[in-house]
Amino acid sequence: MSDIQSEQSQHPESRITPEPAAVAPVALVEPIAAIRFADFGLSPEILRALTDQGYVHPTPIQAEAIPVVLQGRDVMGAAQTGTGKTAGFSLPIIQLLLAHANSSASPARHPVRALILTPTRELADQVAENVKAYCRHTPLRATVVFGGVDIAPQSAALRSGVEIVIATPGRLLDHVQQKTINLSQTHLLVMDEADRMLDMGFLPDLQRIVNLLPKERQSLMFSATFSPEIKKLAASFLKNPVTIEVARSNATADNVTQTMYKVNDQTKLDAVAYIIRERNLKQVIVFSNTKIGASRLARHLEAEGIKASAIHGDKTQNERMAGLEAFKQGEIEVLVATDVAARGLDIAELPCVINCDLPYNAEDYVHRIGRTGRAGASGDAISLYTDKDERLLVDIEKMIKHKFVRAELTGFVPKLRAPERGSERSQERERAPRGDSSNGRTAERSSQHTRSAYSAGSRKEKIDPWFLKPYEPSVSAVDSAQQGQANATTKQPKAKVAALLGGIPKR
DNA sequence: AAAAAAC
Numbered sequence: 309m310s311d312i313q314s315e316q317s318q319h320p321e322s323r324i325t326p327e328p329a330a331v332a333p334v335a336l337v338e339p340i341a342a343i344r345f346a347d348f349g350l351s352p353e354i355l356r357a358l359t360d361q362g363y364v365h366p367t368p369i370q371a372e373a374i375p376v377v378l379q380g381r382d383v384m385g386a387a388q389t390g391t392g393k394t395a396g397f398s399l400p401i402i403q404l405l406l407a408h409a410n411s412s413a414s415p416a417r418h419p420v421r422a423l424i425l426t427p428t429r430e431l432a433d434q435v436a437e438n439v440k441a442y443c444r445h446t447p448l449r450a451t452v453v454f455g456g457v458d459i460a461p462q463s464a465a466l467r468s469g470v471e472i473v474i475a476t477p478g479r480l481l482d483h484v485q486q487k488t489i490n491l492s493q494t495h496l497l498v499m500d501e502a503d504r505m506l507d508m509g510f511l512p513d514l515q516r517i518v519n520l521l522p523k524e525r526q527s528l529m530f531s532a533t534f535s536p537e538i539k540k541l542a543a544s545f546l547k548n549p550v551t552i553e554v555a556r557s558n559a560t561a562d563n564v565t566q567t568m569y570k571v572n573d574q575t576k577l578d579a580v581a582y583i584i585r586e587r588n589l590k591q592v593i594v595f596s597n598t599k600i601g602a603s604r605l606a607r608h609l610e611a612e613g614i615k616a617s618a619i620h621g622d623k624t625q626n627e628r629m630a631g632l633e634a635f636k637q638g639e640i641e642v643l644v645a646t647d648v649a650a651r652g653l654d655i656a657e658l659p660c661v662i663n664c665d666l667p668y669n670a671e672d673y674v675h676r677i678g679r680t681g682r683a684g685a686s687g688d689a690i691s692l693y694t695d696k697d698e699r700l701l702v703d704i705e706k707m708i709k710h711k712f713v714r715a716e717l718t719g720f721v722p723k724l725r726a727p728e729r730g731s732e733r734s735q736e737r738e739r740a741p742r743g744d745s746s747n748g749r750t751a752e753r754s755s756q757h758t759r760s761a762y763s764a765g766s767r768k769e770k771i772d773p774w775f776l777k778p779y780e781p782s783v784s785a786v787d788s789a790q791q792g793q794a795n796a797t798t799k800q801p802k803a804k805v806a807a808l809l810g811g812i813p814k815r
Numbered sequence: 816a817a818a819a820a821a822c
Contacts, residue, residue, distance in 0.1 A: 427819065455821050478821040485821090509819060597817060621819060647818055668817060 337391050337684040339365035348374045353445040367392040368554040374400045382549040385530040386557045389678025393530045398439050418469030419493035427504040429454035431652040436474040455479040456625030463488040477513035491520045501651045502529035503538045533558045533671040558707050564681035564689050568712040571692045575722035577608040582720045593643045595676050597665040606644040616642035650675045663691035666700040670707040
């Protein structure tokens with residue numbers, strides 16, 4: 309570590325040298341030449357689909373996961389962002405469905421046999437595209453189901469018969485209620501971004517869905533981040549699981565250069581514009597912690613002549629999808645996003661990610677910067693922080709087990725502006741454009757899932773040096789209240805989770 | 816603290 313420190317203090321912007329890993333870093337991403345997909349006994353149809361896409365050798369997570377899933381085992385899989393987790397679970401699932409003929413005498417010739425859950429609609433869409441490509445030469449059919457779009461075509465697709473459904477939780481339950489989907493034959497469950505799916509906000513819906521599945525089933529969980537607490541919760545959904553870790557959980561991708569710039573709250577937006585100009589960035593995602601902040605930053609960049617667009621949960625689904633697509637097509641240089649875009653999204657060769665705000669959850673930092681440096685490519689992650697963010701910064705350092713160099717943004721001259729009156733927030737609310745969101749559902753939705761009482765609480769003020777303590781991450785909202793206190797009791801949050809699970813009303 | 820996820 310000490311050599312890393314000194315190296316960085318000489319070159320404040322130099323890359324964060326990764327900790328010596330058990331395996332050479334690149335080996336965690338690079339396909340393994342000694343193994344071929346054909347070695348796993350995958351059907352010729354699947355192999356043909358892989359050949360279509362030019363895939364011959366599996367990545368390490370794929371090499372480890374595929375045989376284990378084929379054996380019928382439950383899996384808890386951790387691998388860094390951009391290392392091929394999707395294929396790691398999709399390929400063996402497809403193989404299992406092909407190998408075990410449908411034994412159901414159900415009137416539907418194609419009962420749903422595998423369910424893949426994701427935390428965002430765009431990710432569901434992306435995973436579905438992948439799965440469909442892998443199924444292309446097989447008789448299996450896959451469809452995607454998520455909210456914010458017309459339900460009728462989804463119902464039609466489900467009626468026509470599909471073996472694999474990729475879904476976000478809310479709309480899936482909607483289909484359950486409307487009886488357009490039957491999960492009684494669904495013996496395969498995958499939770500993508502599993503730690504997020506087990507977050508307090510998702511857990512009730514998740515529990516309802518799991519209750520609809522056969523007890524005899526195979527369950528798989530994948531993510532780049534698993535806190536110890538979430539691991540325990542995850543285990544309660546798994547039966548004698550095999551843990552697959554091709555790198556330490558919570559590790560950032562090794563090939564991403566991470567930079568931390570201290571900035572002033574008032575000049576943040578200028579700082580982002582400055583960085584984009586200075587580095588001549590033509591393709592960058594900028595993360596904001598709030599929907600309002602994302603919209604405001606996008607407007608600011610546009611005013612600066614930078615082609616930008618915001619995506620967040622108050623945009624219509626059409627706007628979200630159009631924004632993402634425009635960004636992928638290069639029509640937009642900057643995609644300003646909330647954490648709706650933090651996880652899973654695979655944007656080819658994205659060179660850079662900027663955190664305009666440090667994320668509240670350290671885990672999200674790993675996922676956000678994981679949008680760059682995928683599939684072995686190199687990437688840049690630039691984060692802005694203010695003096696109020698020191699605690700968040702330390703949380704991130706503890707989790708990824710790296711200490712950042714706190715750099716200054718030199719040569720940066722913020723624009724002068726008329727001083728604002730009143731709180732920034734209330735002003736922004738007044739200024740928030742109507743059309744920015746609204747299909748009219750927004751207010752309704754935000755009030756509908758009430759904030760849980762568990763999210764209340766405060767962090768401790770004083771912190772010990774991070775390197776003296778083992779990593780004790782936040783479990784989303786579950787124990788954020790407790791984690792601040794020294795020797796946080798783990799009993800209490802667990803009891804709360806149990807109470808919540810037990811207290812979920814049946815629909 | 817916030818965001819996400821059904822209508």
